[in-house]
Amino acid sequence: MAVSQSGEQSEQPSALKIEEQQDALEPRIRALDFSQPTKFTTEIRRRIVAALEEFCAELAADLTNELKTEVELSVGDVAQHTWAGAKASLPADSIAIAVQEGDVPRHMLMSVELRFLLQALECLLGGNAAQAPSQRHLSDIDLVLGKDLLTRIVAELSRAWEDLGGPPLRRGELDMEGDAGVLIPVTEPTLLVAFAGSLGGAPSALSLLIPWAVIEPIAASIRSTGITAPAGGEAHEREGLRRGLAGAKVLLRAEVGSVQMPIERMLELNPGSLVRLTGRAEEGVVLFAEEVSLGRGRPGRSGTRRAIKLESTGEAAISAERYAKLGRAELERARAHADGAGEGPAGGEILRSIFVRVWAELGRTHLALGRALELMPGAVVELDQAAQSPVELFANGLCFANGSLVVTAEGEWGVQVAELI
Numbered sequence: 001m002a003v004s005q006s007g008e009q010s011e012q013p014s015a016l017k018i019e020e021q022q023d024a025l026e027p028r029i030r031a032l033d034f035s036q037p038t039k040f041t042t043e044i045r046r047r048i049v050a051a052l053e054e055f056c057a058e059l060a061a062d063l064t065n066e067l068k069t070e071v072e073l074s075v076g077d078v079a080q081h082t083w084a085g086a087k088a089s090l091p092a093d094s095i096a097i098a099v100q101e102g103d104v105p106r107h108m109l110m111s112v113e114l115r116f117l118l119q120a121l122e123c124l125l126g127g128n129a130a131q132a133p134s135q136r137h138l139s140d141i142d143l144v145l146g147k148d149l150l151t152r153i154v155a156e157l158s159r160a161w162e163d164l165g166g167p168p169l170r171r172g173e174l175d176m177e178g179d180a181g182v183l184i185p186v187t188e189p190t191l192l193v194a195f196a197g198s199l200g201g202a203p204s205a206l207s208l209l210i211p212w213a214v215i216e217p218i219a220a221s222i223r224s225t226g227i228t229a230p231a232g233g234e235a236h237e238r239e240g241l242r243r244g245l246a247g248a249k250v251l252l253r254a255e256v257g258s259v260q261m262p263i264e265r266m267l268e269l270n271p272g273s274l275v276r277l278t279g280r281a282e283e284g285v286v287l288f289a290e291e292v293s294l295g296r297g298r299p300g301r302s303g304t305r306r307a308i309k310l311e312s313t314g315e316a317a318i319s320a321e322r323y324a325k326l327g328r329a330e331l332e333r334a335r336a337h338a339d340g341a342g343e344g345p346a347g348g349e350i351l352r353s354i355f356v357r358v359w360a361e362l363g364r365t366h367l368a369l370g371r372a373l374e375l376m377p378g379a380v381v382e383l384d385q386a387a388q389s390p391v392e393l394f395a396n397g398l399c400f401a402n403g404s405l406v407v408t409a410e411g412e413w414g415v416q417v418a419e420l421i
Contacts, residue, residue, distance in 0.1 A: 032300030055160035067123035098172030116204035129200035165221025258359035
């Protein structure tokens with residue numbers, strides 16, 4: 001998303017007005033790229049982490065009993081990446097384990113530091129985890145014991161995964177140097193979960209890569225995790241209603257700013273005119289769901305499409321101003337009056353007495369209501385418009401022009417008209 005900076009000085013800095021731009025604007029372009037994946041909403045991440053914390057507690061207790069030494073395990077950093085970015089973050093000395101959802105060809109990837117396995121093997125053979133070497137070649141016996149241990153870890157993970165609504169998990173291939181046969185598109189949104197652990201006081205680490213492809217089929221189930229179903233025979237109907245409402249699509253609009261003006265002034269706009277809008281550029285733009293605000297964000301792009309990155313969602317919701325809808329036929333009649341087709345001074349008086357709300361939009365998209373309500377600061381909402389497409393101007397709901405988004409010398413949003421529609 002390119003934003004231009006105007007060098008023009010306003011004769012009336014505080015006035016909301018339309019003026020002809022006599023000189024070309026000197027653009028200062030700054031492109032904000034929001035391409036980092038944001039498929040995993042805050043709510044989904046929170047519930048995945050909650051399930052994995054239970055996994056850590058159960059696995060630590062199980063391994064403490066099995067290895068006869070104190071085992072600690074906890075969820076550490078959790079971050080969203082592309083699949084390629086997540087894999088690049090894994091330690092070099094680690095073992096890759098494919099984690100498969102039953103017989104379904106969907107995989108996660110677990111990464112276990114080699115020293116974790118060596119520490120566990122040392123304990124299984126009667127030694128002390130602190131005495132385990134940091135590196136050594138694994139013998140056939142090591143591999144047999146190691147595979148059994150890793151199978152138990154995946155089995156414990158499976159119980160946590162099933163609590164989220166997913167299918168049972170099973171251990172797949174092991175790989176000392178590669179990806180254990182897990183082939184995921186490099187751009188696939190991926191949640192990288194790092195686990196911090198220690199065996200007998202000796203530190204070690206594990207990681208789990210969760211691609212969006214394994215989350216998407218159970219996303220609705222994850223969102224409903226922890227919600228108690230109502231008692232009685234109406235439970236099924238209420239749950240169905242809740243799911244239906246959560247899945248209903250709503251229109252999201254990224255509104256830059258607006259201004260009230262007589263329709264006569266609106267009709268005077270021509271290519272090159274500058275429309276000054278309320279709101280300062282530093283405050284960002286407002287994301288509306290239908291006519292109710294969800295929060296404010298910063299305009300930018302995500303790949304080839306325009307996007308908004310939310311910066312705040314805790315403000316009190318506001319409703320867009322109500323107005324009489326303006327249709328295409330009414331606009332054409334008003335244009336005819338403005339061009340002199342309406343005879344007499346009464347036509348001009350009418351045009352000056354009718355006010356319209358003019359606003360600019362970065363773009364629009366549709367999103368399930370449940371997902372819209374879960375949007376949190378940091379979320380990136382991709383819009384349907386291409387990153388280089390013009391900003392659209394609306395008058396009482398009717399798109400009548402488009403142009404370039406600019407920032408005036410006073411720091412306010414504006415749109416330089418490029419085309420009348």
